[in-house]
């Protein structure tokens with residue numbers, strides 16, 4: 190059984206896909222997708238030896254060697270162009286996910302959908318998608334075991350709207366998540382606001398140099414903007 194977080198990623202893999210799960214660790218997601226006939230072929234990519242071995246072991250235990258190819262390598266290096274139509278990258282920071290996509294751009298040529306699950310810093314992924322012609326088609330936010338996770342689903346932008354634009358708050362908070370404003374979303378941003386407020390309190394105690402004043406101004410603006418978005 191998958192965690193709710195990975196189950197949510199799984200739900201966005203299109204039926205009958207060929208897929209790659211990058212940073213797969215235990216390879217639970219590709220094995221599950223094959224066992225449930227969601228995917229016809231899967232690649233589990235891992236750059237670190239320990240998690241790579243654990244993926245190899247899991248695939249063997251499940252008897253799925255003919256359907257799940259476990260490969261060791263950095264990011265999208267493990268893929269040949271056109272090999273898969275859906276790529277999942279879950280359980281990492283948004284900046285790392287965006288850098289994996291940027292470095293492996295040419296491997297994405299034939300991919301139709303990316304299902305990305307950043308643990309933090311999801312704005313890096315949204316900016317990257319905007320700049321590289323991928324449209325966000327769905328977003329989820331959920332809480333599991335006291336942690337809050339986001340899932341961003343993207344597909345190639347149609348030529349008709351090459352770069353569907355997002356404003357600053359949509360990049361930071363997520364266009365669909367902002368629209369929905371569910372409990373997990375409110376909790377995440379309330380926590381962020383508390384953190385920024387305590388940074389602001391610290392800055393209040395510091396000497397009022399130009400640098401401190403500028404930091405305070407930027408922080409206050411961000412706090413106000415997020416508060417307003419939460420209304």
Ligand code: SAM
Pocket residue numbers: 195211212213214215234235236237240262263264265278279280281285289
């Ligand atoms: N995807 C699984 C999940 O969501 O449960 C595992 C997440 S685990 C926290 C992150 C994994 O990404 C680690 O096993 C790490 O070795 C792997 N990783 C980090 N950077 C990577 C990269 N550039 N290429 C491939 N794997 C990477």
